[in-house]
Amino acid sequence: MTTEILPDDAALRAARRERVLAQMEAAGIDILITGREANARYIAGVPRLWLNGSRPFGPGCIYVRETGDIHLVQTWDEGVPPDIPHEHLHGITFNGANTVKMLQGVHGADAARTVATDGLMPSTARLIRTAYPNAELVDGEQLLREVRRIKLPEEIDAIRVAIGIAERALAAAEQAFAVGVTGRQLTGVFMEAMAEEGITTPTTQDVARISSRTEAWANVSRDTAIAADDLVSFDAGVLAGGYIGEVGRTRCLNGLASAAGSLLDTWDELWDRLVNACRAGAPATDLLDAYDASGLPAPPTPVARGLGHGNDLPLVSHALPKTAAEQKLEAGMVLALTGYVWQEGVGAVYGQEPVLITDSGPTLLSANPFREARS
Amino acid sequence: MTPGLMSAASGNRIPPSPDFERMRADRTARVREVMREQGLDAIVLLGNTNVSYATGAIWPLADAGRVNFEQPVAVVLADDESPHLFSPIRSDERLRAGIPNDHLHGPAHLDFDEGVEIFLSRLADFVPGTATVAIDEWTHALRRSGSLIGEVPKDAGKVISKAKLIKTPDEVSAMREALRITEQAIGEVQKRLAPGVRQTELTATFLRTIFDAGADANILDPIWQIMPDRIEDGPWTTTGGLACPLLTTEREVVKGDVLWVDMGISYGGFQSDFGRTWIVGDEPSAVQRAQFEKWRAIMAAVLGKLRAGATCADLTAAAIEVAGGGKPWMDHFYLGHGLGIDSAEMPFVGSDIGPEFDASYVLEAGMLLVLEPIVWENGQCGYRSEEVLLITEDGWEPMTDYPYDPF
Numbered sequence: 112m113t114t115e116i117l118p119d120d121a122a123l124r125a126a127r128r129e130r131v132l133a134q135m136e137a138a139g140i141d142i143l144i145t146g147r148e149a150n151a152r153y154i155a156g157v158p159r160l161w162l163n164g165s166r167p168f169g170p171g172c173i174y175v176r177e178t179g180d181i182h183l184v185q186t187w188d189e190g191v192p193p194d195i196p197h198e199h200l201h202g203i204t205f206n207g208a209n210t211v212k213m214l215q216g217v218h219g220a221d222a223a224r225t226v227a228t229d230g231l232m233p234s235t236a237r238l239i240r241t242a243y244p245n246a247e248l249v250d251g252e253q254l255l256r257e258v259r260r261i262k263l264p265e266e267i268d269a270i271r272v273a274i275g276i277a278e279r280a281l282a283a284a285e286q287a288f289a290v291g292v293t294g295r296q297l298t299g300v301f302m303e304a305m306a307e308e309g310i311t312t313p314t315t316q317d318v319a320r321i322s323s324r325t326e327a328w329a330n331v332s333r334d335t336a337i338a339a340d341d342l343v344s345f346d347a348g349v350l351a352g353g354y355i356g357e358v359g360r361t362r363c364l365n366g367l368a369s370a371a372g373s374l375l376d377t378w379d380e381l382w383d384r385l386v387n388a389c390r391a392g393a394p395a396t397d398l399l400d401a402y403d404a405s406g407l408p409a410p411p412t413p414v415a416r417g418l419g420h421g422n423d424l425p426l427v428s429h430a431l432p433k434t435a436a437e438q439k440l441e442a443g444m445v446l447a448l449t450g451y452v453w454q455e456g457v458g459a460v461y462g463q464e465p466v467l468i469t470d471s472g473p474t475l476l477s478a479n480p481f482r483e484a485r486s
Numbered sequence: 487m488t489p490g491l492m493s494a495a496s497g498n499r500i501p502p503s504p505d506f507e508r509m510r511a512d513r514t515a516r517v518r519e520v521m522r523e524q525g526l527d528a529i530v531l532l533g534n535t536n537v538s539y540a541t542g543a544i545w546p547l548a549d550a551g552r553v554n555f556e557q558p559v560a561v562v563l564a565d566d567e568s569p570h571l572f573s574p575i576r577s578d579e580r581l582r583a584g585i586p587n588d589h590l591h592g593p594a595h596l597d598f599d600e601g602v603e604i605f606l607s608r609l610a611d612f613v614p615g616t617a618t619v620a621i622d623e624w625t626h627a628l629r630r631s632g633s634l635i636g637e638v639p640k641d642a643g644k645v646i647s648k649a650k651l652i653k654t655p656d657e658v659s660a661m662r663e664a665l666r667i668t669e670q671a672i673g674e675v676q677k678r679l680a681p682g683v684r685q686t687e688l689t690a691t692f693l694r695t696i697f698d699a700g701a702d703a704n705i706l707d708p709i710w711q712i713m714p715d716r717i718e719d720g721p722w723t724t725t726g727g728l729a730c731p732l733l734t735t736e737r738e739v740v741k742g743d744v745l746w747v748d749m750g751i752s753y754g755g756f757q758s759d760f761g762r763t764w765i766v767g768d769e770p771s772a773v774q775r776a777q778f779e780k781w782r783a784i785m786a787a788v789l790g791k792l793r794a795g796a797t798c799a800d801l802t803a804a805a806i807e808v809a810g811g812g813k814p815w816m817d818h819f820y821l822g823h824g825l826g827i828d829s830a831e832m833p834f835v836g837s838d839i840g841p842e843f844d845a846s847y848v849l850e851a852g853m854l855l856v857l858e859p860i861v862w863e864n865g866q867c868g869y870r871s872e873e874v875l876l877i878t879e880d881g882w883e884p885m886t887d888y889p890y891d892p893f
Contacts, residue, residue: 114737149551158733161707162829163752164534164547165557167643168623186818187721187729202724202818205837231624233641250626252597298546299697302704306690309736314549316703328574333546350549411574411592413555421551422597428555430574430593433600 113309118192119156119353123265127153128179130258135176141223143174143251144214144239146230149420150255152353155183158190161312161350168230170210170239175219182217207238214242227251252422260417260424261443266354267467267476270419270445273310273349273356274465274476280305281347281358284318288343288362294319295333297345305349314348314355314421322361322459328411328451339364342371342458355421357447358477359463367485371460374452378460381405382450382482385414389446389466389473395427395438398448402429407452415446418465444468445476488778488890500876500883501659504754509656510542510583514567516649521564527617529642530609531560532596535827536622536646538755541569542583546703547752559594561609570612572605602627620645650826651833652852657756658876661826661854662885663700664753665874668760669888671695671751676891681741681767685710685734692749701751705829708749710734715867725817728862730870741767744774744867750829757829759856761872765892777861777869778893784808784859785873788821792875792882794851798822798835798844805836805859814859822857825874830856853877854885869893 118124131154135143145151148159151172173182181195186202201213214220226243228235229252239248262270283304284297297319305313321341323329330344337343341363348357363370371378384401398414409429417423425438425446440446446466453459462481467474475483517540521529531537534547537560548556558573571585574593582590591608595601602625613619620640621628653661674695675688689708696704709731714720721729731748739745743766750759763778770778787804805814805821813836815821821836833847835855849855855875862868874885 112736114735116733116735147550160731160733161549163549163703163705165532165550165553165623167533186725187723187732189721189729189732197722197724200724205820205834206839209838228626231626231629232643233621233624233639234643236624236639248629250630252626295697295700299694302697303690303694306686306693309686311686311689311693311707311734312549313704314552315546316548317546348549350551355549355551416555421549422554426555426595426598428593428595430604431595431598431600434595434598 116158116190118190119152120265121192123263124156124192126263126265127156131174131255132176132179134254134258135174138227138249138254140225140227140249140251140254141176141219141246142217142226142243143176143254144170144226144228145172145174145251145255146170146228147252147422149353149422150229150252151183153255153259153420155181155195156192157183157185157195158353159185163316168228168232168235170214170235173214173217175217177219180218182213207234211238211242214239225249227254229255256422256424259420261441262419262445266419267445269352269354270356270465271476273351273354274358275356275478276305276308276310276351277347277349277356277358278478279308280349281345281360284345284347285362288319288337288364290339290364291336293334293336294321294343301347310349310351312350314350314357315346318346320344320346322453322461324456324458327408327453327459337364340370342460344459344461346463354419356465357418357463358465359449359461360481361460361462367460371457374454374457374460377405377407378450378452378462379482381407381452382462385448385450386466386473389440389448389468391440391442391468391470393440395425395435395440396432398427399429399432399435410449410451412449415448418445418447440468442468442470488893490884490887490889500662501655504656504660504663506542506656506660506754507584509654509660512654512656513539513542513649514562514569517562517645518564518567520645520649521562524645525618526620526640526642526645527564528613528619529562529645530619530621531562531642531646532557532621532623533643534558535755536560536643537571539646539650539827541571541585542755543571543585544583544702544755545575547705554595554597556593559596559605561613563613596625596628599627599630602631606631606633622646647832650831651824652850653826653854653876654852657826658854660754661756661758664751664756664758665760665886667696667699667701667753668749668751668758669886670699672760672888676764679739679764679766682738684736684738686736689734696751701753703752705750705752705757707734709747710739711746712737712739713744713746713867716864723818727817730816739766746870748872755827757825757827759825759829759872759874760886760888761858761870762888762890763869763871763893768892770893773863773866774869775893777863778890781859781861781869781871784814784861785857788857788859789875789882792849792855792877794849794877794879796849798833798847798849799841802836802844814861816860819858821859822855825854825856849877851877851879
């Protein structure tokens with residue numbers, strides 16, 4: 112039971128920072144400025160207020176290579192570890208001039224030649240150039256994606272915890288799954304159960320969707336009453352301890368096998384190919400090929416994406432074939448692996464599993480994997 | 487129990503329910519008008535709420551970490567009344583928002599060089615190379631491409647900031663629905679509030695009820711902060727002032743705890759805001775009641791000045807006068823802020839942008855303002871609530887109706 116806001120574990124913080132510094136060293140980056148919350152959390156290890164949706168880029172955490180100093184935009188010291196002293200905390204500001212002052216006040220600012228950021232806005236790009244007029248501005252998001260790609264054992268444990276919470280909250284939504292309820296109501300049931308578990312931060316708030324029978328990758332309105340023969344896609348995701356756990360399932364009140372018929376066999380066949388492709392050293396494109404080999408159309412969303420903080424590698428999508436071709440699956444990656452098949456008049460069978468790549472093969476990290484739990 | 491502000495409502499200037507179709511058409515027209523004023527032929531929008539504003543597309547927002555694989559991107563042209571939407575999500579009809587099929591495109595992955603390359607090649611089909619283009623958020627992959635927006639991009643965020651300031655009657659109506667949903671859920675939470683309940687259990691009830699009541703998403707991890715009597719008993723702060731809002735845990739509340747609550751949801755592309763002070767399992771003491779009355783006096787003074795034509799400084803001066811000379815708001819925030827597609831947007835009143843800004847900023851009819859003064863007596867805790875107001879030519883209209891129970 113958590114009754115206190117604490118920083119992330121000291122050893123985990125140290126291990127993550129060591130990785131970031133090594134990459135900064137290799138890329139010759141003097142100062143790394145992060146605005147994305149997951150990146151700031153990765154470096155500072157400080158839980159901050161969760162807000163939903165994308166946020167405009169603004170400097171939230173500053174990491175200085177030479178000194179190892181971390182500066183954080185955080186008005187108070189709750190949850191801040193002792194390795195970030197009070198003088199490195201900066202109050203929230205609505206004034207660009209104060210942001211420039213903060214950026215320039217960092218020890219080593221004058222000497223900075225290369226400054227990386229994990230995002231940009233036209234206005235903040237100007238502020239950063241004002242603060243560091245002699246520095247070259249480079250891509251910090253690319254660097255951090257690389258750093259976060261392979262998970263540490265402690266990170267895998269944290270992802271497992273998040274998955275467990277997502278699955279238990281999902282079980283509550285499945286309990287409430289009945290003729291006449293709506294996807295919006297089931298989302299409420301999921302969210303309530305998640306919070307009763309002690310976690311109040313979801314990664315998705317569209318938990319149950321009736322798949323369209325007339326169009327692939329489309330869903331019926333959230334307020335439509337669920338019918339006994341609807342194929343309903345469930346998406347459960349939570350952010351716990353700074354790590355994301357997500358699973359996806361399809362359910363039908365009449366029984367999935369009878370409602371989906373041969374479409375379920377198609378999904379199983381696709382899934383076998385996808386899981387078999389999850390081998391350390393294999394090209395990521397093997398995952399894309401699984402769809403082709405099953406004679407299925409390319410999905411518009413990624414077949415696999417890294418799980419952990421969001422914005423994780425690999426990103427394996429038919430929409431980015433060259434990017435997929437440049438990536439290899441490696442031991443220590445955690446994937447959100449997605450199988451999706453659709454048939455006119457029937458709807459969609461969808462399943463998503465967290466998969467850890469190991470040297471001895473793929474490991475499913477969920478307690479009740481979609482396929483295994485059916486057999 | 488002291489009733490909410492709605493008892494002061496003067497009439498029915500707000501439509502009972504929003505016409506989303508008309509709202510969308512009005513907004514697109516407004517965005518294109520501002521684009522023409524700013525000499526822009528096209529704008530590219532990545533920010534979730536900006537995309538929603540410019541296209542009318544509504545989807546349940548997700549954690550920021552999901553952005554790089556499912557972020558919808560909008561492109562608005564000055565000479566085309568339909569916006570373009572790039573999205574992997576096909577979802578329900580509210581995402582498509584009446585956008586014609588030939589304006590709906592696949593996903594745009596703008597964090598990746600290949601994604602930018604594909605996006606730009608699609609864009610070339612409908613945005614001429616000579617067009618003046620602005621963008622609200624700029625990824626490094628876009629910057630590397632050097633295309634469209636050059637070395638110093640024009641800021642499309644300014645187009646939306648300007649367009650969204652004045653709310654249309656349909657927007658105000660949708661906003662009131664967002665606030666109503668919030669208040670309905672808060673009513674359920676307050677019923678559960680008792681000694682021994684955990685903060686996260688209050689969140690559980692809130693989250694369950696907002697969806698039952700029609701919310702699209704929760705937008706902020708709800709705050710149920712147990713306030714200390716003295717600033718020194720809370721965390722250290724950069725300002726020396728009060729640490730607030732602090733994060734929710736599984737801590738149990740006990741009889742007599744003073745809770746400052748703060749939360750918001752999204753509905754129809756709008757974000758709500760709600761704040762009250764509660765006392766767990768007890769009636770307010772004489773000191774607490776006096777703090778509440780002081781807060782009401784500050785609020786009344788500010789509302790007395792609130793009308794189209796007033797400046798932000800008129801409001802801060804009124805609040806400071808009643809408070810007895812000090813600023814009756816938190817140092818790191820403000821006396822008030824705008825509300826609409828974002829939970830805190832312009833105008834900011836009394837923020838660290840500074841007194842000159844407050845003095846120069848003239849409020850206009852159709853703006854929505856959240857006022858959040860505080861009363862703090864170090865050693866005896868304090869009182870904080872929020873009210874949402876629509877600014878009118880002759881004053882203001884209340885947007886919320888939640889009572890001040892237990893005050």
